[in-house]
Amino acid sequence: MGIVIAVISGKGGVGKTTATANLGLGIAMNDKKCVVVDFDIGQRNLDMILGLENRVVYDMVQVMDGEATTKQALIKSKANENLHFLAASQTKDKSVLDSEKVEKLIAELKESFDFVILDAPAGIESGYEHTIEFADAAIVVVNPEVSSIRDADRAIGILDSKSAKVKKGEEVAKYLIINRIVADMVESGEMLKSDDILEILNIKILGKVPEDKGVIDASNQGKPVILDKKSIAGQAYARIAGRLCGQKVDMKNIEISDTGLFKKLAGMFR
Amino acid sequence: MFGFFKKRKSASVAKDRLTIAIMSDRDRTNGFPFMDEMKAEIMEVVKKYVGVRGVEIRKEVDGEMEALAIDVELEKKV
Numbered sequence: 144m145g146i147v148i149a150v151i152s153g154k155g156g157v158g159k160t161t162a163t164a165n166l167g168l169g170i171a172m173n174d175k176k177c178v179v180v181d182f183d184i185g186q187r188n189l190d191m192i193l194g195l196e197n198r199v200v201y202d203m204v205q206v207m208d209g210e211a212t213t214k215q216a217l218i219k220s221k222a223n224e225n226l227h228f229l230a231a232s233q234t235k236d237k238s239v240l241d242s243e244k245v246e247k248l249i250a251e252l253k254e255s256f257d258f259v260i261l262d263a264p265a266g267i268e269s270g271y272e273h274t275i276e277f278a279d280a281a282i283v284v285v286n287p288e289v290s291s292i293r294d295a296d297r298a299i300g301i302l303d304s305k306s307a308k309v310k311k312g313e314e315v316a317k318y319l320i321i322n323r324i325v326a327d328m329v330e331s332g333e334m335l336k337s338d339d340i341l342e343i344l345n346i347k348i349l350g351k352v353p354e355d356k357g358v359i360d361a362s363n364q365g366k367p368v369i370l371d372k373k374s375i376a377g378q379a380y381a382r383i384a385g386r387l388c389g390q391k392v393d394m395k396n397i398e399i400s401d402t403g404l405f406k407k408l409a410g411m412f413r
Numbered sequence: 414m415f416g417f418f419k420k421r422k423s424a425s426v427a428k429d430r431l432t433i434a435i436m437s438d439r440d441r442t443n444g445f446p447f448m449d450e451m452k453a454e455i456m457e458v459v460k461k462y463v464g465v466r467g468v469e470i471r472k473e474v475d476g477e478m479e480a481l482a483i484d485v486e487l488e489k490k491v
Contacts, residue, residue, distance in 0.1 A: 289427050289434075296435045332422030339428045343435060 153294030155265030169384025194365020464488030
């Protein structure tokens with residue numbers, strides 16, 4: 144029986160889909176069977192990030208409506224055979240989701256995968272609520288920036304009141320990924336520190352991902368950045384995937400820039 | 414010349430602003446979970462006895478004490 148993790152953010156454009164794709168692939172690279180499901184109905188994007196847009200035949204709404212079987216709709220990743228993908232519907236809108244159907248789909252996926260990762264839509268509307276309803280845990284993605292953090296807090300609040308687990312009196316686990324950290328800016332006091340963000344949101348850290356131009360290059364090609372061993376964001380996602388698979392991976396301090404002594408000295412006399 | 418003393422780092426400004434904004438968001442919206450469900454249930458109970466128009470619930474904090482203020486608006490008598 145697998146674990147169901149919803150990847151949420153509140154605000155759009157913070158790297159939620161990129162995180163979903165990379166964590167899914169990272170988990171698969173750890174020899175776990177993983178399925179990533181795009182719940183962003185009407186705004187399908189995970190297929191592009193995974194480079195699988197040409198392989199989509201059936202989507203998750205068709206599976207929920209019984210027009211296709213799960214087996215027909217699941218797409219195997221080119222990068223790793225442990226990773227499977229279920230696309231969002233591009234033609235329907237978010238109102239097509241209903242609790243019963245979502246619960247059934249998730250229950251079925253849990254049977255055959257170790258990890259079921261749901262890419263939630265941005266915002267806190269019904270599409271979002273359906274994504275988190277049957278999740279065992281949530282990964283919150285934020286940028287070190289005020290609007291992203293404030294919106295994340297709202298999304299967490301809804302998670303705490305609408306989750307089926309919470310309604311049963313259990314707790315839904317929540318972890319934070321801080322994405323797009325710029326070390327120089329944190330050092331100079333122009334960007335919020337991770338510790339401050341954790342304190343404000345009252346949440347545990349899962350990982351810190353540095354700003355990395357390679358992310359856009361990777362999405363251009365449909366090859367998640369975790370495949371690029373030299374990319375610092377890719378390395379960060381690999382560490383996070385390791386943690387999700389139960390390994391003890393130390394939290395790397397990416398909030399200090401690793402510029403050499405000469406550069407630092409030069410900076411002093413600028 | 415004294416710019417160093419004058420200008421506060423923007424990250425610490427952000428932290429203060431966020432702390433206040435989020436505290437007030439939480440009080441207004443998710444300060445109390447299941448608010449809608451609770452409203453509906455209260456309405457059902459009161460409806461058994463008198464006509465109800467609506468229910469409003471607020472969380473009020475006064476120092477150490479927290480309370481729920483529940484306003485039930487009754488239907489107008491004809």
